[in-house]
Amino acid sequence: MTETLSLVWLRRDLRLHDNAALYHALKSGRPVLPVFIFDRTILDALDERADRRVEFIVQEINRLQAELTAMGSTLVVRYGHPIAVWKELIQQYSIGDVFTNYDYEVYAKERDKAVGELLNEQGIGFHTSKDQTIFDRDEILSGKKAPYTVFTPYSKKWREELTEFYLRAYPTERYFSHFWKTQPERILTLAELNFKAVGEPFPARTVSDELLNTYKKTRDLPALQHGTSQLSIHLRFGTISIRELARQAKAANDSTFLNELCWRDFYFQVLHHFPHVEKNSFRPKYDRIDWRNNEEEFAKWCEGQTGYPIVDAGMRQLNTIGWMHNRVRMITASFLCKHLLIDWRWGEAYFAKKLRDYDLAANNGGWQWAAGSGTDAAPYFRVFNPILQAEKFDPKEVYIRRWVPEFGSSKYTKPMVDHAMVRERAITTYKKALNQQED
Structure with missing residues (x-):
């Protein structure tokens, strides 16, 4: 009989460390198989065939594949429309549950609703977690339990609530032995996705304490090559944990950098509560x-x-x-x-x-x-x-x-x-x- 698996669907969280959905999958009691889908709904809408974002994703899923291969597992990569891909995965594997992290964009919420309904029809659980924000959709509300529409009072409440509870990491590495043991799959290339390489290096995945100490003075000076963190692409695709960055900023007592992370949370909750924007x-x-x-x-x-x-x-x-x-x-x-x-x-x-x-x-x-x-x-x-x-x-x-x-x-x-x-x-x-x- 085929072994029943937990699948973790990676999207804006391309990392194995401090990943909420992966943590819950690894603790599910079943072997875990990570999945990434190149969504044709998104890729087909891109005008240019040399897209830095697609190149970055290919680079990062190759990195993930190397990490998983070293542990005797694999990343399953598919190209297509998500519903069609999940129908194929249901046929290919015995799936008990699917774990993923929440996305706030209108299309993403519609996609996840449709995938969740498909999985539930097959008796497969579909579980979403907060990961790309520090505070989720309804965790920072006004005294009247309404979403904030002005940043200053939102940021005040955000800072008041910013305890260690919200910043602690998910210790996924403790459970890496729970990845399903199998042969590594081949990763799709840029060319197979019909994209060309731009070839420019991407910024590093870390921010130095030295930058955090001077960030308030340097962040508005565009002539400085390293006056800002340039971590935005890593935050966008989740190759770095937002909680890790916030912990580092707090440790450095850098309220300016922390404020930028607060703005990020604020705009996510605005998009969620007021999708007309x-x-x-x-x-x-x-x-x-x-x-x-x-x-x-x-x-x-x-x-x-x-x-x-x-x-x-x-x-x-x-x-x-x-x-x-x-x-x-x-x-x-x-x-x-x-x-x-x-x-x-x-x-x-x-x-x-x-x-x-x-x-x-x-x-x-x-x-x-x-x-x-x-x-x-x-x-x-x-x-x-x-x-x-x-x-x-x-x-x-x-x-x-x-x-x-x-x-x-x-x-x-x-x-x-x-x-x-x-x-x-x-x-x-x-x-x-x-x-x-x-x-």
Whole structure:
């Protein structure tokens, strides 16, 4: 008789250590077989065949496979639509339970609901755990048991609740002997997935105590190569534990870095409780703004040809390495929404296509903040001056000259708009939309 297994479905948690779903699977009393699915619903929607995220995932599942092979087990990797893949896995293995970690995105929740129903029809348990956040969907609520919609009170409550209980690791390594003993399966290659390699190295998986000690001073200076942790891609795909990072930040007494992790939790709970933000403004009245949506101007912004050096440097950095410094993300987003009056959704979609660390919750939250339509909405009359931003955060023009080598020469493009004029235009346009009477 075929041995009954517990399968752990890895998605945004590509690690064997301190993994909630894996821990519960290993303690289930059955041999454990890890599974990863390249979801065609997601991959088929990608425009470009050289995608840093796909390359990163292939790199990381090969690392996982090496770790599992050393323990006499394997990672099962499949390519297809999740329902179809799970139907095949049900036929191939005797499955008692499936364990996975919770995902907050709208598509992911719909996918998991459908997979859970399929498994339950077959008498297979489907168990989800909190793993990619420190606090889950309803763990940080107001006194009225409602989700917070403003960051400051949320962060205050978040810090009050941040005890060792929520930061302790899941000791999965104690139970590694419970992995199912079998021959290793071959991992799909990038080429077999119809993708090409970009070939650039990904950032390291660790953050130094030295960085944490200086993070508050360095995080807003884009010229510094290591002024930020650049761990966002590892957090996005769960190759590092959020609990481990929070413990390290607390030990270093770094409240600024800890605050960034709090923002991450906040945007996840916003997406969960207010899923309309995926396609619409958090504040509905902001959907009345009469965006200009000039396609030629949008193309100049995408290409880093606006004539505003800090904006152009950011966009070229994004286009070249698939990552942009966080301070510059705010500047470029503000420029698109306020200077060009182009719908924040256009910019959000462009970032989603280009960012190696793209995360729907954080990307959406950041763009809606810049547009003023989000939770902690900046007043609509706050319009970043990209010239002053550059003077403040890149005073020696090191970052700008790194990415815009023609800056300062006759080859550099003239500013596409006048800051004073477009600032007034943005304020007038916003005011007109927001003062409209509700139908």
